[in-house]
Amino acid sequence: MQFRQHQREAHIRTARLLGLFALLLAGLSITVNLLLALLYKLLMPFSVGFPGLFFETNTGLILLFVLGGCLVESQRLRDGGGPRVAHWLGGREVRNPDDATERRLLNVVDEMALASGQPVPRVYVLPREDAINAFVAGWGPEDLVLCVTRGALERLTRAELQGLVAHEFGHIKEDDLPLSMRVLSLVWGLSLVHGYGQTLMAPDDKGHVGPLAWLVGLVFSITGWLGWMAGRMLQAAVSRQREFLADASAIQFTRARDGLGNVLRKLWHDQQILAGRMRHPAAGMVSYLLLHEPGAATCLSSHPRLSERIRRVCGTVLPPLPAPLVHIDTVEPRHSADSLPPALAAAAPLSPQAQAQQARQEQQAAAREALSRLHGRVGPTEHRLITLALMMNIHNESERALWQRMAGTVHDAQRILDDVVMLPANRRVPEFERQTALIAREPIEQRRALVESARDLLRADGRVSPRERLWWLALRHRVSERQNRQAYMRPTTGQGQELHHLGPSELSCVVPLTTYLARFIPVEESAEGWAAPSLAWFKGVMGRCGKPVDTQPGPPPDADALVHALAGVQELSWMLRPLLLKAWVEEAVNHSAHGVLSDQTADALRLAAGLIDAPLPPMLEAHYPKPDAKA
Structure with missing residues (x-):
């Protein structure tokens, strides 16, 4: 903003x-x-x-x-x-x-x-x-x-x-x-x-x-x-x-x-x-x-x-908890320099806690400067390069090499890549959305060329990961013309107003898309190849959709099946899509460590929210800084 x-x-x-x-x-x-x-x-x-x-x-x-x-x-x-x-x-x-x-x-x-x-x-x-x-x-x-x-x-x-x-x-x-x-x-x-x-x-x-x-x-x-x-x-x-x-x-x-x-x-x-x-x-x-x-x-x-x-x-309504007086066994020292005399504050060595705080402040300052430089880029070619850099795997040598070739002789291209690398994890998707909103105003030929370049970049190493496919679908969705996207949508009359009212045809699209997103819930592989949190998350979402609690996920959908499932979910009514997104997010919070979404999970759910044109629930929105906030 x-x-x-x-x-x-x-x-x-x-x-x-x-x-x-x-x-x-x-x-x-x-x-x-x-x-x-x-x-x-x-x-x-x-x-x-x-x-x-x-x-x-x-x-x-x-x-x-x-x-x-x-x-x-x-x-x-x-x-x-x-x-x-x-x-x-x-x-x-x-x-x-x-x-x-x-x-x-x-x-x-x-x-x-x-x-x-x-x-x-x-x-x-x-x-x-x-x-x-x-x-x-x-x-x-x-x-x-x-x-x-x-x-x-x-x-x-x-x-x-x-x-x-x-x-x-x-x-x-x-x-x-x-x-x-x-x-x-x-x-x-x-x-x-x-x-x-x-x-x-x-x-x-x-x-x-x-x-x-x-x-x-x-x-x-x-x-x-x-x-x-x-x-x-x-x-x-x-x-x-x-x-x-x-x-x-x-x-x-x-x-x-x-x-x-x-x-x-x-x-x-x-x-x-x-x-x-x-x-x-x-x-x-x-x-x-x-x-x-x-x-x-x-x-x-x-x-x-x-x-x-x-x-x-x-995640559930727990009973009221009594609040007796709390006994403090140890008195905490104050490590703030403000509590010391000026002469001692300058000479006193920093504690490990103060050192970590200073390092974090320096990192935040560097991230703010990087974000400011990215916002100062106004050329359409620079917007496209920033978008591609946000989408790719920074640690993949094949993708980095291809990005460098795509940058060609663009002035300060390495600075653009370094600034993208410096962004905090919870800044990448919001910046991707900002850049694609600017690109959506460009001529259709340039937008198509960007989608094709992103496809080539993400498969530079000979494979496309689930994360890369999700980002590519999000890019194609965000830079396409809205009237063209809506031209293929069927009427939504006859649908219920709750998730458990979903019919078999709607569930046939919700289930594979949910199966695909389960890959992004914190993963620790089990003998069956599914992570326990992912499986519990899938069953929780299916339970909200009226499916039996013992419903098992099928094989992850391939590219064609994923596109078909996504198109079906996009055709759900404007009331059902936010409810489905809310179910995804709340179940992810319930099955994440300490109830905190990982950056991978939050990014996947935010990209999915954009793909189905649903507003972000507060639990997901809070994971990201405000659009005009400092890094």
Whole structure:
């Protein structure tokens, strides 16, 4: 995604949010006017009509409170950013702590920032919150904060704390924070009166509440309840899919699903047994920022049900998990140079962990430079050479030699090849899609020549591997004319809406294509020639398609059978193809080590998604960086 396109998408999301806010504000004004009119008639039953400017005054006061509150809070958030939200909820910044749990938290934050390639935020602890929770806030890297409750520090193991922090870094990666900050300012305006009442009714640090303050707070809370309800509706209207994306990103960053899975199970236990609520009166206003919102999921929830999130993360719905206090046996040292005096930091030798971090940062910087150079190539011949280099096996001498001959006298051809080699594994398919999107605009003769050149390149060593055939099919599909592809598609009427409704003719195409893709699930050959994960994955997919669980895969399809099967799957309805892709991806996650897709598996499934023109599921999309993200 180009920068301007990303900017347009952000503007669209903001415009939708403001439009929804305007609708809620109009509904709130109408509702309050109706209730006040009813109250006036009850108190003055014999009056005729209403006093002059009755409705105008009510509407003006509502707009004054709501819009004034939004503007004031928006300006405060603009000035204070993430630290403003952290201090608002009673947060305390953690810098160079002596406490073992806080030192462990800082180390985990550094590790997840490195794993995700995101900036390191300022870290805050909410010392008065016993519930397990966390959130990130801020407009950008300069004011980014991560807040963790004391309950999370004391009741989560290190692996679980990694999962919790990685989930929050998932929100940073998905660029959720600017929209979250705008939601917060709008909800503050809608909930201003109710929130003020809740603050008056809340006990102080000693647990005391003044009777008069409590009574006044009760009046304000009742008066502002409608605005609070409108604010919760605004939060609930924001897509819940962002939580699934953040969960998937957390698994990618930690390379394990047990950490986040156990965090969600402990949250579920807190909700069912201990209510799991945060104590601060403003916690309801920031529920959109939290890992889960207080209370059970309802129609006003801005988050999906914990049971559904656990099922997606763990592959099945595991029961709630108690969260006792965790005893830390060893105190972790802080290896960050920031914790040393400047004179010692320059002279101190790097630890193995710091050396590995430095090496990874250098590798990421080199990959960013390589990607930038590839994006700077604007010639059609350069686009074709980059595409061929992405498709071929870099370590195959025959293919490399043929690529060099195809490059001929192109200026800086070796630099192009070196830049492609330097790309991380999860950058190759996205860059392939970007290059082929540019090539698709070229004349048909040049596109046909590229497909033929790719065919010759991939069989330069006398054989075509399953991976190479899949890439070649993806190339042919992406650079062909869409109207020509659709000309051979039969009508999709009469098909069901679920995978188990597939008929024999559809299954005759789904089964061989699934058999072919099973080659890309993590392989460890068995006596029968099939890998146990591949076989389990195939049976899982077939079970979702209504086939018996003991269904055995047939022989892998040859080239002609594969093309025929792919054509049949392409003719499935627009509803069934995403369901089939989702089944492939979810079963692959369930049968991958630690629930993390390998690069080979993810690439094969992403290419297959393009071949059947189906959108990427969140679990697969999270494996890859955002199109405009840095390497």
